[in-house]
Structure formats: C-alpha cells, structure tokens
Amino acid sequence: MIKVENLVKEYGKIKAVDDVSFSVEEGEIFGLLGPNGAGKTTIIRILTTILLPTKGRARICGFDVVKDADKVRNMIGVAPQEINLDRELTVYENLMIHGMLHRMKDLKKRADELIRWAGLEGREDTIVEELSGGMKRRLLIARAIMHYPKVLFLDEPTVGLDPQIRRQIWDMIKNLKDEGITIMLTTHYIEEAETLCDRVGILNRGKLIAIGKPEELKERIGRFVVELLNKGKTEYRFFPDRRSASRFVEGLNQDAVIRKVNLEDVFIKITGEKIEE
Amino acid sequence: MSFYPVFLRELIVFKRRLFRKSYFISTLFTPVLYLLTFGLSLGRRIQMEGVSYLEFLIPGLISFASANESFKWNAMSVSLGRIYYKTFEEYLVSPVSFSSIMIGYCLSGCIKGLFSSFMIMLVAIFFGYPPPADPLFYVVLLLNCILFSSLGTVAGILAKSYNDVFVFSNFFIAPMTFLCGTFFSVKRFPDWIKTIIFYLPLTQTSLALRASFLKKEFPLYSIPILFAFTVFFYFLGLFLLRRKS
Numbered sequence: 001m002i003k004v005e006n007l008v009k010e011y012g013k014i015k016a017v018d019d020v021s022f023s024v025e026e027g028e029i030f031g032l033l034g035p036n037g038a039g040k041t042t043i044i045r046i047l048t049t050i051l052l053p054t055k056g057r058a059r060i061c062g063f064d065v066v067k068d069a070d071k072v073r074n075m076i077g078v079a080p081q082e083i084n085l086d087r088e089l090t091v092y093e094n095l096m097i098h099g100m101l102h103r104m105k106d107l108k109k110r111a112d113e114l115i116r117w118a119g120l121e122g123r124e125d126t127i128v129e130e131l132s133g134g135m136k137r138r139l140l141i142a143r144a145i146m147h148y149p150k151v152l153f154l155d156e157p158t159v160g161l162d163p164q165i166r167r168q169i170w171d172m173i174k175n176l177k178d179e180g181i182t183i184m185l186t187t188h189y190i191e192e193a194e195t196l197c198d199r200v201g202i203l204n205r206g207k208l209i210a211i212g213k214p215e216e217l218k219e220r221i222g223r224f225v226v227e228l229l230n231k232g233k234t235e236y237r238f239f240p241d242r243r244s245a246s247r248f249v250e251g252l253n254q255d256a257v258i259r260k261v262n263l264e265d266v267f268i269k270i271t272g273e274k275i276e277e
Numbered sequence: 278m279s280f281y282p283v284f285l286r287e288l289i290v291f292k293r294r295l296f297r298k299s300y301f302i303s304t305l306f307t308p309v310l311y312l313l314t315f316g317l318s319l320g321r322r323i324q325m326e327g328v329s330y331l332e333f334l335i336p337g338l339i340s341f342a343s344a345n346e347s348f349k350w351n352a353m354s355v356s357l358g359r360i361y362y363k364t365f366e367e368y369l370v371s372p373v374s375f376s377s378i379m380i381g382y383c384l385s386g387c388i389k390g391l392f393s394s395f396m397i398m399l400v401a402i403f404f405g406y407p408p409p410a411d412p413l414f415y416v417v418l419l420l421n422c423i424l425f426s427s428l429g430t431v432a433g434i435l436a437k438s439y440n441d442v443f444v445f446s447n448f449f450i451a452p453m454t455f456l457c458g459t460f461f462s463v464k465r466f467p468d469w470i471k472t473i474i475f476y477l478p479l480t481q482t483s484l485a486l487r488a489s490f491l492k493k494e495f496p497l498y499s500i501p502i503l504f505a506f507t508v509f510f511y512f513l514g515l516f517l518l519r520r521k522s
Contacts, residue, residue: 087362088293102371
C-alpha cells in the first residue's frame with residue numbers, strides 16, 4: 001500500500017530524512033518510532049503530499065506522491081500531530097466541510113455515523129473550541145476517515161493525552177484496522193508502538209535504524225535486560241534469557257534491575273540514547 | 278463547484294460572528310465615526326468637487342470600507358489558517374485544486390466587503406442619501422470587493438506571522454485609503470503623484486462609485502482597469518499557493 005524508496009528531505013545542509021526506505025502492507029498498522037526531531041513528521045508530510053521530497057520517491061496504492069498527488073489525496077486520510085480542526089466550526093460542520101472537500105455524497109449519514117463512533121453524540125452542534133482535548137483528538141481521527149480513505153496517517157495520535165484517554169484512542173485505531181484500513185502512525189511512546197503496531201520502523205536523526213515486528217526486534221537484542229548504575233549513569237546489559245541475566249546480577253556487588261526488553265531498549269542498544277525524555 | 282466548501286466555511290464563520298453584537302457594532306463603528314466627524318462637522322460647510330463634503334464622502338467611504346473589509350477578512354483568515362490553526366492543511370491534503378481555494382476565498386471575502394458597504398449605504402439613508410439606482414455602481418462595488426479579497430488572500434499567503442498582515446495593511450492598504458480619492462479629491466495633488474495615484478485600483482473605484490452616486494458621467498475605463506487588477510491578484514495568489522506548497 002505504501003512504498004518508500006531512498007527518501008531524502010534536506011533543509012539547507014540539515015538532512016531531516018536521510019535515505020529512508022520501507023513499505024507498508026495492506027491492512028497493517030505500521031509505526032514510526034523515534035525521539036522528537038527524528039524526522040517522523042517530515043516523512044508523514046511527504047507521504048501526505050504537503051512536502052516535496054529532495055530525493056527518492058514514495059508511492060501510495062501505486063500512485064506517486066509527487067506526480068499523482070491528487071490521486072493520492074483521494075486515497076488517504078490524515079490526522080496531524082497539531083490538532084487542525086476548524087475551531088470556529090461545530091463538530092458536525094467540521095465533518096461536513098471535510099466531506100464536501102472530498103466531493104462525498106451521503107454526507108449526513110456518514111457524519112452521524114462517525115459522531116456516534118467517536119462518542120460525540122449530543123456534541124454535534126458544539127463549537128470545536130469548547131471540546132476537551134480527548135474529544136478533539138477523537139474528532140480529528142473521525143474527520144480523517146470521513147471519506148473512507150484506504151490509508152490513514154496518524155501523526156502522534158495520543159500526544160499529550162491522559163493514559164485513560166490514550167487507551168480509548170488505541171481502541172479506535174484497532175477498530176479501524178479491523179475495518180481493513182491500512183494505518184501508518186508515528187509515536188515516541190514505546191507502549192503505543194508495542195500495543196498497536198504490527199511492524200515498527202525505528203527512526204533516529206533522519207535514518208531508519210531498524211525495522212520489523214516488535215517481537216522480532218526485541219528478540220534480536222535478547223529478551224532480558226539488566227539495568228545497573230555505573231558512576232551515576234544507567235548502563236544496560238542484554239541477555240537471551242532470565243537465567244543468564246540473574247547469573248550476571250548475582251556476580252555484581254550492587255543492586256540492579258532485571259526486566260523484559262522493550263522497544264526502547266532496541267533503540268538504546270543501537271544508538272546509546274533514550275527515546276522518551 | 279469545488280470551491281464551494283472553502284466558500285461555505287468562511288460564510289458559516291461570518292454568519293456566526295455577525296450575530297455577536299460586538300462584531301456588528303465594530304463593523305458599523307468606523308464608517309459611522311467618519312461620517313459623523315468629517316461629514317457632519319465639515320460636510321455642510323465645505324464643498325469638494327462642486328458638491329457638499331458629505332455627499333463627496335459617502336461613495337468614498339463605501340470604496341474604502343469594501344476594500345478594507347474584503348482585504349482584512351481574507352488576510353486574517355488565510356494567515357491564521359496557515360500559520361496558527363493549520364486548518365489550511367485540510368485544503369492541501371484534500372483533492373481541492375488551488376484555483377478552487379482561491380475562488381472560494383475571493384468570493385467569501387467579497388461577501389464581507391459587500392456587507393460593510395451596504396451598512397454604510399444604510400446609514401447614508403439616515404443622512405438623506407438613498408443608494409444609487411445605477412447598476413454600474415454595483416458592478417464596480419462587486420469588482421472592488423473581489424479585487425481586494427484576492428489581494429487579502431495574497432497577503433495571507435505571503436505572511437510569515439500574524440504581524441505581517443498588519444505590516445502589509447499599513448504599507449499598502451492604509452496609504453491607498455487616504456490617497457485614492459476616498460476622503461479627499463485627487464485633483465489637489467501635484468501632477469506626477471496624481472498620475473501614479475490614478476492607476477491605483479482604489480482610485481478607480483472611488484471615481485467610478487462617486488460618479489455613479491452623484492449621477493455624473495461614469496468613467497467606463499475604470500471597469501477594465503479594476504478587472505485587470507483583479508485578474509492579476511488572482512493569478513498572483515494562485516502562483517504563490519503553488520510555490521509555497
């Protein structure tokens with residue numbers, strides 16, 4: 001559904017995206033994981049036809065994002081990181097205008113259906129400005145799928161939300177996957193990537209440094225990690241099983257934590273840095 | 278009709294603001310203030326181009342308000358949508374063409390300018406000056422609104438911050454509102470300035486609206502000049518939209 005080949009985006013001398021290639025299969029949730037400023041949003045903006053790449057190419061459903069931008073725009077739904085709902089319009093008007101922009105028929109039925117889906121019944125005529133953060137985020141996703149897109153882009157879909165509301169959004173996303181929509185999301189939350197994504201690409205400073213199923217990526221570095229303090233700095237040691245990890249800890253003359261590895265450890269192992277601040 | 282959602286969005290917002298008392302009053306406030314201060318204090322005593330100053334002022338105020346409001350509405354809406362609220366991206370990721378975006382904005386800004394103009398005409402009735410019956414008056418008014426809403430869209434696209442809109446407005450719109458025969462007769466300026474001012478769009482609007490209003494000979498050449506400016510700003514906006522995205 002999505003094919004990205006040797007994508008580069010330069011701003012002057014800075015390479016925001018540096019030779020990135022990957023593909024996303026139909027019906028899959030693919031996540032780009034990485035710290036802020038890794039280039040995730042830039043990739044999304046190129047794929048959603050807002051930015052032009054410096055080099056390389058990207059196709060969505062076989063259409064080039066530069067040459068066939070119009071066709072691509074018909075196939076995709078976008079929920080950007082910054083909530084760009086029209087805050088002077090009501091919930092219902094936001095959906096209607098979006099549908100009209102996509103030349104939809106049967107607008108009203110679809111809008112009603114999505115208002116129910118996003119749990120915004122009774123809020124149809126509320127001005128967006130007056131909605132809570134979670135409601136806005138739910139409406140943003142509802143608006144993105146209003147025109148039945150084949151591919152949905154979610155840029156940091158739960159940034160700044162309470163854990164409880166974050167879970168609501170996750171359920172919405174899983175629900176969309178069940179409906180057969182291909183989803184590409186970006187996140188800097190480890191748990192989000194592990195819970196939602198079928199496959200994950202890990203991005204650091206514009207480069208794709210690892211790609212695969214979360215389980216596979218974790219398996220590659222070992223299943224268990226020991227965290228220990230060394231001269232005031234946390235060090236990480238990786239082990240294939242709990243027994244070898246315990247044996248290592250027993251040999252230490254200091255306290256250490258043994259736990260299962262997560263995707264952040266994959267990032268740490270490759271870059272020596274952490275993702276979440 | 279793919280411009281319609283862009284147009285409709287602006288219209289909904291306009292309608293919503295219209296029902297706020299403060300907005301309604303502020304739209305009326307400036308022109309009424311001008312009419313009262315200039316018109317009533319000077320109006321009955323001073324003659325300008327052979328008529329009372331009040332009579333001279335009303336068509337000038339209509340040109341000023343239609344240009345100013347059309348410009349301001351679009352410059353604000355486009356720059357805010359682009360820079361702060363990012364709602365403009367909704368248009369960019371949808372299959373709506375740039376020309377539809379331009380047309381949608383030009384027409385919606387135009388409605389705003391027409392509204393302000395009609396408000397002044399309404400106030401003018403109370404001063405004893407009914408709206409002119411000449412259809413050319415309304416043709417020029419409409420053209421002027423479209424022209425300045427295109428220019429407003431251009432300013433909104435060019436703006437890098439909200440502040441830029443005010444800078445643009447100060448350097449381009451404000452001088453035009455004072456120099457282009459809106460408040461004072463162009464005839465009083467030195468020749469070389471007169472020539473430059475003559476070709477500014479707002480001068481053409483003032484001249485044409487005033488001729489119509491005072492039932493004098495209508496300057497037919499104004500229409501093609503205004504039309505040419507409108508087309509120019511429309512295509513400039515289109516060009517900038519393409520380049521910026």
